[in-house]
Amino acid sequence: MVIVGAGFGGLTCARALKRAAVDVLLVDANNYHLFTPLLYQVASSLLDPSQIAQPVRALIRPLPNCDFMLARATGADFERRVLVTDHGEVPYDYLVLAAGSESNYFGNASVQEYAIGLKALPEGLALRNWVLSQFESAQYVADESARRQLLTFAVVGGGPTGVEYAGALQELIHLVLRKDYRNLDLGQSRVVLLEGAAAILGAFDPGLRAAAVRSLRGKGVEVWFDALVKTVDDDGVELEDGRRLAAGTVVWTAGVKASALGGAMELPAGRGGRVAVDGFMNPAGLANVFVIGDLAAYEQDGQPLPMLIPVAMQEAKHAASVIRALVEGAIPRDFRYSDPGIMATIGRNSAVAQLGAVKLSGFPGWVMWLAVHLINVVSLRAKLFVLAEWAVDYLRFDRPIRLIVRALNPPRWERPPASAGRARGAPRRRRGTSGS
């Protein structure tokens, strides 16, 4: 059987099938599993990529029935039971689709062109490089309004990613970079969180939302409400209501949509491109195809489940149990999601957490956030290293990973592994020309 996607859904499903009588092939376009909740910390110079990304092959070593294939899934032929990838066709008996989600620009070309997303590891690294470059540039810009613009960072979207990145960026600037740029007046720097609705963190309790706004503002982050982005350009952001923000950086966290894979496979797409599934995680009419995680829309109590890691992991375990039941000739059960709660951090000593009836904010919320995230970071090495980085940041107000660096044209970057016919003759790119 084949699992598409090595994120939380796909990896959890592979693990849950460890002792099942199936051979599992995990297919992903990247060779790593990404701990997405901490991506914003890579983008704010706090963590290294290797602390939130682990090679898939290392993670599946304990699974004797699991192999990995570095390829991008592009479609499927459900009749013939083959998955189509940029590396050729892969036959399956059971197919699990856990391709996740991507940034949603809602068709706004100016956003897509001028804003930077924060969903994938290359975006996190790009954002780190970009933000640090803004300060280097500002250092030598004489014109004050140009300098203020360079030092203004608009973060669009008041969900957890936007809130967490805005808080982390503000602290990077005022606790760390302050010491780097002694000749620069960092009082001119602004981090502005643009939320389209009347409240940030819409999924949280109103009391926690208010606490988050207070905490952000206490740290110096500006929070604009009813701020719907109309266009983004070189000079910054223009809002629907006519307000403008001159900003050198626009980060887009205002929406995600399901991976385009569902559409490419002509599966029935609902809101945000998600595929409706039944209690066995099957899309209509396909009993050996399972869709889980952000790509799936499972309705529970009249509402589709949110696009969250715990949903993906529980759906993955459920899909694995259905597959085991089918293999063993048993009767599978229906799915039911059990909500462990949600949380978001706003920076040092401050977070909001909503765990059933328990609602925490400020320092207690932050301690809870730290514990939950550290426990869930994937490997022991990453746990220790992440803890060490957090300690350096917390105790010394320092983030040593302020590097502007990028791999030189890895010639095969974004290209699939060569298939048999293409291996020898595959053109190699010239050094010094683009590899992307």
Place this chain on the structure above:
Amino acid sequence: MVIVGAGFGGLTCARALKRAAVDVLLVDANNYHLFTPLLYQVASSLLDPSQIAQPVRALIRPLPNCDFMLARATGADFERRVLVTDHGEVPYDYLVLAAGSESNYFGNASVQEYAIGLKALPEGLALRNWVLSQFESAQYVADESARRQLLTFAVVGGGPTGVEYAGALQELIHLVLRKDYRNLDLGQSRVVLLEGAAAILGAFDPGLRAAAVRSLRGKGVEVWFDALVKTVDDDGVELEDGRRLAAGTVVWTAGVKASALGGAMELPAGRGGRVAVDGFMNPAGLANVFVIGDLAAYEQDGQPLPMLIPVAMQEAKHAASVIRALVEGAIPRDFRYSDPGIMATIGRNSAVAQLGAVKLSGFPGWVMWLAVHLINVVSLRAKLFVLAEWAVDYLRFDRPIRLIVRALNPPRWERPPASAGRARGAPRRRRGTSGS
């Protein structure tokens, strides 16, 4: 005064001027100082970039008279006493040139096009991505000769970098990747060290050279002597004597030359483009210009000093002492290099070290190598992290940084900080198009 280059020469010089009555501006095209002796460990998935690269601004924080400018020096007007950069002109009273060296392809266009250098951090990351991609590709190549070619790695140059990378790559493949690619016969993988002369590690004692060859061969690295590269292409390497090696990867460590900055400044260039300097580190006729490190050629006992870190650091301290003497109206002394020794490692438990009369190889050499490199890694954080990575590698035969990842088009990558006139209108690149 201005120092060009934040490598070992430039940084040491800035530090040596900490208490001098001068204002120092350190200029570099990268925002980090690179611990080059461990770059091959980034390229072999053992270390993270942040463990061998530190932000220059972090390193100069203890220097109250030192500031940093992210810019690429391109020339100078010695009459008007200005340094020319891609960011505009920078006036100086004293100018220290520590621009280092770059890969020397000896005018061979095919090498430049098809081989990967191992001198700069982006190259190390590119090589890591590339090597890991070869294994992913090989996994799905049916044709055996094509697969063997993908799994053959030619390392050109038997100096310390080539020897160290060949050993590290061989161990990555046979101790770590072996566990990742269970379906791949890694007996088909070859690491071949191509040395143009009759011996590797030419700067070492003959007994140590022989020990290094034995150690490399003992680990399974093939060592070819008298192997002068004629051309490199998609299929591998062709040697001057007609031998061919079918290889999917060619790493070039066979030569360095001084930075092109000396030529751009029309300073008298000797062999390898190095600038001849006198005992005050001045090129002929320029008493307020100092050239140090790989860019300089100081003759001692009839021989130019080698391009080594200890030479750069001692020259840097000497140039600083001359500048202090000039500022204080004292008479500077002539330079004399004191050789602390040389060493190179071949992988676990094996290194060669030549420290005056003391010659170590095998395990004792390796312990010495470890100690010296760990002591010299720049920051305490990096020391601890490097030690932890080495411990994981040594005890668990694992290298967790097997990531194929690259920053998404950081739009300003390789572009200088905007100058005053260009700041606002600077075009931003479109997401998805090249940033390089």
